[in-house]
Amino acid sequence: MQIIWKDSVDAATYEDARVGRVFNQRRPERFPLAIVKATCEEDIISAVKLSAKHKCRVAVRSGGHSWAAWSVRDNSILIDLGNYKTVEVDTETCIAHVSPSLTGRELNTILIKDHGLMFPGGHCPDVGLGGFLLQGGMGWNCKNWGWACERVQAIDVVTADGDLLHCNASQNQDLYWAARGAGPGFPGVVTKFHLTLKPYPKGGFRSSGYLYPIDLYRDVFNWIISISPSFDEDTEIAMVSHYPEGEDKIKLFVLFVTMKDDPEEAERALRPAQESRPAGTSNEWFCQEDSLETQYNNQANANPEKHRYCADNAYIDNDADVPAVLEEAFTTLPHRKSFALWYSMNPCSRRKLPDMALSMQSDHYFALYTIWEEQSDDARCRAWVKNIMAIVERQSVGAYLGDSDFQIRRTKFWADQNAKRLMEVRRQRDPQGRICGYLDQQDMSGVDGLENVHEWKL
Ligand SMILES: Cc1cc2nc3c(=O)[nH]c(=O)nc-3n(C[C@H](O)[C@H](O)[C@H](O)COP(=O)(O)OP(=O)(O)OC[C@H]3O[C@@H](n4cnc5c(N)ncnc54)[C@H](O)[C@@H]3O)c2cc1C
Known part of the structure; x- marks a missing residue:
């Protein structure tokens, strides 16, 4: 088991172990005591016991994609699982x-x-x-x-x-x-x-895409909201606003990705969108051959490595005027690489969920992926996210943990009962707060966990 102690290696080795696998280039000012590069379960057990011996906390890193770099914590031994692959x-x-x-x-x-x-x-x-x-x-x-x-x-x-x-x-x-x-x-x-x-669908993936001038924002948004709930059950639907490569105006892009066993089924699934789409596309395609690999490549291009990121998100209330609530977010992106996302969750959002901690959802998932390159843009881009979310959160029921940063914004992440039970499980299983837990302001939450409140209502 490789252990890299902060005080006994050169600065470059430590820095690489601390943040080399963190996706967001905006590096945190937090410094683990040591990084354990685990390669098996026994290493993980030893690292947890080592942290007890040193009376410090345990932080964990799997893929390193937490936007807020949750794995990088003060007074901790960071267990990096990057070399443990089975x-x-x-x-x-x-x-x-x-x-x-x-x-x-x-x-x-x-x-x-x-x-x-x-x-x-x-x-x-x-x-x-x-x-x-x-x-x-x-x-x-x-x-x-x-x-x-x-x-x-x-x-x-x-x-x-x-x-x-x-x-x-x-x-x-x-x-x-x-x-x-x-x-x-x-x-x-x-x-x-x-x-x-x-x-894996025998016919692979197929997709339809519709690119619109941003002036058609309301028409397109109302259309997509109206057709999503009853759309084909093997098709996911997303809409982003972004700057297409080489263009200097924001455009709205609606993507349908369908996963069917044969091309005719895919065409039948995608046809209702093709027939009901608003006029005025700048570019479009219908039921094009696609694959998971192509989609992965597109996603990787939209979320490039070695960039600075600030993400936030909200589940918009089902009763809200969603296009109105999100208009500023979708039409005023602060940087050419940034994008805003609306992701259809209905009908899944209307089901009774299995008994598990996850319990927050609505028909409309909204997220900001603010992306830039220069540190000098940090304040401007972060302020834009903060200002947008201050408006949007008042029409939200809560947020998804995955695109959140509890140091910046407090909101609800679970139904009240689930939050209460979760915090109890945490206290019972880890009464001393050995595992770092939720990273709030000053990293104080410890065994108490998150409050699960809308900050703007306090
Ligand atoms: C470019 C990009 C695209 C994304 N796309 C999606 C998406 O499509 N859907 C989605 O739901 N989310 C998405 N996310 C959000 C993503 O799921 C979260 O950021 C998630 O935390 C990343 O997991 P990770 O293991 O890579 O992160 P890490 O930074 O390694 O882990 C985050 C935290 O999770 C906990 N953790 C991780 N592994 C363990 C473990 N083995 N045991 C205990 N605790 C652990 C730790 O607290 C850790 O600090 C995306 C993020 C990025 C950056």
Whole structure:
């Protein structure tokens, strides 16, 4: 087990271990005492016990894609799982046993090629399964196929005391319940996820895309909201505003990605959008051949590495005038690389969810992905996000942990009952606050966890 102690290695080695695998280039001023590069479960157990010996906390990194760099914490031993990669696929049961640092692309490359199966992981190829699944996981076609964490059959966990436990619906149910929605407040280190897989569609992916001038914002938004709830069940729907390459005006782009076994079925699925779309597209395509790999590449281009990011998000109230609430966000992007997203969640948002920590949703998921390159733009871009969210949050029911930063904005992440139960599970399983938990202002939340309140109502 490799341990990199802050005080006994050169600065470059320490810095690389501290933030080299953090996606957001905006580096935090937080400094772990040591980084353990784990390669197996035994290393994770040893690292948790080491932290008890040193009376410090445990931080965890799987894929390093938390926008707010939650893995980088003061007074902690950071367990970096980047070198711990295992996958076993049971084709009889269609269950994969995977380590948390595996990314969606790494898992799906194996599943599709060797088994004709897939797992609806994060849209961006390099998001780690660890952070993604603990938050709930807004994976491919979440609107119809449900949350990725609903496919977690079981987990293996190293507890705050250093014990390795198997957790599922009948053993250690409290941890199994919390693992589906606690996000970075999960009171243990997940060493393995046992995941139910889906067949990869035999016809691959197909997509339709419609690009509009931003002047048509209201018409297009009203259209997409009206057709989404009853649209085909294997099709995900998203709309972004962005600056297309080489253009100096913001455009609105609506994307339908369908996952069907044959091209005719895909065409039938996508036809209602083609026939009802508002006139005035600047560019469009209908039922074009596509694939998960192409979608991953598009997502990676839209979210480039080595850039500075500030993300925030909200579930907009189902009764709100959604286009009006989001108009400023969609039409005033502060940087040419930034984009705003509306992601359709209906009908999944209208279902009764399984009994798990994840419990916040609405028909309309909205997120800002503010992207820039120069440190000199930090204040301007961050202020833009803050100002937009100050308006939007008043029409929201809460937010998704995955695109949030609790140091900046407090809101609701769970139904009240679920939040209460989750904080109790955390206190019972980790009474001393060994695992870092939620990173709020000054990193004070500890065993108390998050308050789950709308700050603007206080
Ligand atoms: C470009 C980009 C695209 C994204 N796209 C999506 C998307 O399509 N859908 C979606 O739902 N989210 C998406 N996200 C959000 C993403 O899911 C979260 O940022 C998530 O935290 C990333 O997981 P990770 O393991 O890579 O992150 P990390 O930074 O490694 O982990 C985040 C935190 O999760 C906890 N954690 C991670 N692994 C473990 C573990 N094994 N045991 C205990 N705790 C652990 C720790 O507190 C850790 O600090 C995206 C993020 C980015 C940057």
